[in-house]
Amino acid sequence: MMEVAVIGAGSAGLTTARHLISAGLRPTVFEAAKTVGGSWQSTNGKMWDGMHTNLSRYTCRFTDWPWDINADHDGTSTTTSTFPSVREMHSYLQSYSNHFLSGSDVDFQLECEVINVEPLPLLADTSTAVSVPVQDISNDVTPCNKDGPFLCHNAGGYNVEWIDLNTNTKSKKEFDGVVIASGFFRTPKFPSFIKNYKTKSREELTTTTTTPTSTTAATTTACNEKGIEVIHSSDYKTHQSYRNKNVAVIGSSFSALEIAADISRSASRVVNIVPSVPWVLPRYVSKLQPLLHNDGSNTESCTNAKENESSSSITVLPIDLAFYQRKNPFPQQENAQLMSDACIKKHKFLQSLAGHKQKNSPLGEPINREDPPFVVISDEYLDLIREGRIEVIHGRLEGIENDGSLCVSDSRTVNNMDVVICCTGYTPNLQSILSQPILEKLEYDLEDTFSPLSLAWDVLHPSLPGLGFCGMYRGPYMGIMDLQARLLAGTFSGKLKLDKQKVQSALEASKLIRTSRPRAQFPRFDYTGYIDTLAILCYNGKYPTANTRIGDMIVPSFYQPDDDIIKQTSAELNKEIRKGQNGSRMPELILQSILGNWTYDRNIVHFQTQKVEHVSGTVKYSKYSHRTKSDEDNNNNANDATDDKYVLYREDGLYELTPTQKFEVFREYEYITRDDALEIYFVEGGVRAHLFLSLKFLPETQLSQEDGHWVKATSDHLCIKDLYSANFRVKLDGVSASEIVIKYRVKGPSKDYESTTVLKPKF
Numbered sequence: 175m176m177e178v179a180v181i182g183a184g185s186a187g188l189t190t191a192r193h194l195i196s197a198g199l200r201p202t203v204f205e206a207a208k209t210v211g212g213s214w215q216s217t218n219g220k221m222w223d224g225m226h227t228n229l230s231r232y233t234c235r236f237t238d239w240p241w242d243i244n245a246d247h248d249g250t251s252t253t254t255s256t257f258p259s260v261r262e263m264h265s266y267l268q269s270y271s272n273h274f275l276s277g278s279d280v281d282f283q284l285e286c287e288v289i290n291v292e293p294l295p296l297l298a299d300t301s302t303a304v305s306v307p308v309q310d311i312s313n314d315v316t317p318c319n320k321d322g323p324f325l326c327h328n329a330g331g332y333n334v335e336w337i338d339l340n341t342n343t344k345s346k347k348e349f350d351g352v353v354i355a356s357g358f359f360r361t362p363k364f365p366s367f368i369k370n371y372k373t374k375s376r377e378e379l380t381t382t383t384t385t386p387t388s389t390t391a392a393t394t395t396a397c398n399e400k401g402i403e404v405i406h407s408s409d410y411k412t413h414q415s416y417r418n419k420n421v422a423v424i425g426s427s428f429s430a431l432e433i434a435a436d437i438s439r440s441a442s443r444v445v446n447i448v449p450s451v452p453w454v455l456p457r458y459v460s461k462l463q464p465l466l467h468n469d470g471s472n473t474e475s476c477t478n479a480k481e482n483e484s485s486s487s488i489t490v491l492p493i494d495l496a497f498y499q500r501k502n503p504f505p506q507q508e509n510a511q512l513m514s515d516a517c518i519k520k521h522k523f524l525q526s527l528a529g530h531k532q533k534n535s536p537l538g539e540p541i542n543r544e545d546p547p548f549v550v551i552s553d554e555y556l557d558l559i560r561e562g563r564i565e566v567i568h569g570r571l572e573g574i575e576n577d578g579s580l581c582v583s584d585s586r587t588v589n590n591m592d593v594v595i596c597c598t599g600y601t602p603n604l605q606s607i608l609s610q611p612i613l614e615k616l617e618y619d620l621e622d623t624f625s626p627l628s629l630a631w632d633v634l635h636p637s638l639p640g641l642g643f644c645g646m647y648r649g650p651y652m653g654i655m656d657l658q659a660r661l662l663a664g665t666f667s668g669k670l671k672l673d674k675q676k677v678q679s680a681l682e683a684s685k686l687i688r689t690s691r692p693r694a695q696f697p698r699f700d701y702t703g704y705i706d707t708l709a710i711l712c713y714n715g716k717y718p719t720a721n722t723r724i725g726d727m728i729v730p731s732f733y734q735p736d737d738d739i740i741k742q743t744s745a746e747l748n749k750e751i752r753k754g755q756n757g758s759r760m761p762e763l764i765l766q767s768i769l770g771n772w773t774y775d776r777n778i779v780h781f782q783t784q785k786v787e788h789v790s791g792t793v794k795y796s797k798y799s800h801r802t803k804s805d806e807d808n809n810n811n812a813n814d815a816t817d818d819k820y821v822l823y824r825e826d827g828l829y830e831l832t833p834t835q836k837f838e839v840f841r842e843y844e845y846i847t848r849d850d851a852l853e854i855y856f857v858e859g860g861v862r863a864h865l866f867l868s869l870k871f872l873p874e875t876q877l878s879q880e881d882g883h884w885v886k887a888t889s890d891h892l893c894i895k896d897l898y899s900a901n902f903r904v905k906l907d908g909v910s911a912s913e914i915v916i917k918y919r920v921k922g923p924s925k926d927y928e929s930t931t932v933l934k935p936k937f
Contacts, residue, residue, distance in 0.1 A: 177199070177202065179347075184357060197669060202347075228457065230493075235729075285338065334347055417441070424594060424596045451538060462487065503722055506702050537559055625688045628681060634662070657711075770936075779930075
């Protein structure tokens, strides 16, 4: 039986081992940590407490292991967040390992760090793979030709050397094949001017620890003469550790913006130094979307895009389900280069989603629309910078002075910082694992954090038979990793034949990606094209059988042969679509969209006297700036729950009874989301009083207009003997509200009037 060393027990390593076993091979999995999970380990991983994925559980899953059949560590079923937490992600990976990798056909070497991989002498000078006779075909892998030879990448073998971190002893063993599954995010990368690192334990970094451990992972920090603390984002764990400190967050990536938002809950001052401007979007967006066929097939009606559109209605979806949809029928050819006209089109689309909110924020919008757009998913960042809780400084951090001041490009200085958090990426650090001859054939560039090596399909190199890579990919990754693992298992076992010319062409495409300028956000930015390409290689075009039409959603579960999983996934997605259609997702979206400053005009018409009164002024919807430290402390004590954070409506205006009778007025309400409703409470004396209205929003029209679409809600409130019938209408321009119309019809023994208020954003 062929033995394969798998380096890493994170997402990539686990799915590699699972598919190697299915192909009849025996994996040995090496992992430096105490447990599986890689970056998603809940204690010593690279994620922070309270972090949630920026892709939904429909994308963050392997092809054949849906979340709803997942069980927690103790075997009990769990209710998974739409955007899973760190704990949920680790639990998912642990359950995957327990299900597929708990037998004697896999060997786990935990707390063992691989320090060298080198080819055996047979492979030292070879650059060609060998053919072997046909072996038994597993159900998981489809051969290209049952009667022909299959390209095999297990000739020669490799020496693997590792060190046991408990005993500090070294061992070495020969393997028939090796898969590097340690991924991109292996070693933190700091700005080049930060040289003086010192090692501190995570317990030293955090003032709040929940469960002390006997051994604590070492982290890398730097300190200058002033004692300013410099850490990498991978060492950030909880905002409570930075209470009342001045913190600078460096970078404009997902981790930078989300850490800045998180740490603002405790820090006295948060400065975000951004070298570039991404588009910032929330986790949910509204769009036109048809239902999927319940059985996941493509044999029914709505076989083209126009018919799909006609059967669509406005819904609120997780952003990845809205983004990752087919532009062409399966198989969609992968696009490896973004031309300027395509970039302009993408920027225009992203601008339509962002609406006015980002444009009128201190971050601003990307300027050069001919360059590839970058997207960051963050629910709170834009509102925090608009309310002044986070300061934005455009530029690059170029140095740290001895007095603790930060030097920013264009000769600017940021003073009085206590902590610097570098969200500056990672390197795969392959030079610490692979021998020099291997690195040379891979054309490895340790300074290139974008695409550091040349590989066909990011998986293999024709000059290195028996060596594979899984997870050497940046993007929506778990489905990709799964298919990469299937491809490696098929080629290692000899059950898949890869055409040498196609392999060479794929290698040249990889080199083109590395040299292309300007660079996209991810090397393989065309997720649909890439996952379709891997499916063709793994299944010879046999799968997917569902969601293959223009406009269909792309999720990993469709890229495998189990019909039950396909049907189950289709049902889950339809449930998600319906939840967005029936208004359940609307309150959060509305609350996010209205934050900011507005002007208003109100007309009050008294029907009995025909008298018209006028009120005008400003309204501020704020979520953060009005909150005190005690509010934050209360939330911290409640396990940092954020769903009870309210939005304060503050209205200041001038009431015009007659042209000569005017007086100043103000009022306050609190808006909160509860279940599928937006609730509005009276505020009396600065304190929330009783409930005024409970609003359930639905789309006013089924078709979205070019400049947005309206949603509406109605509700009644009986105040003693007076009945207030409310009608709220909000016009959504992407994720920003561009107009609000509030109408009250009031009837009672001594009241008979209608109040109409129109609010417009104040820029």
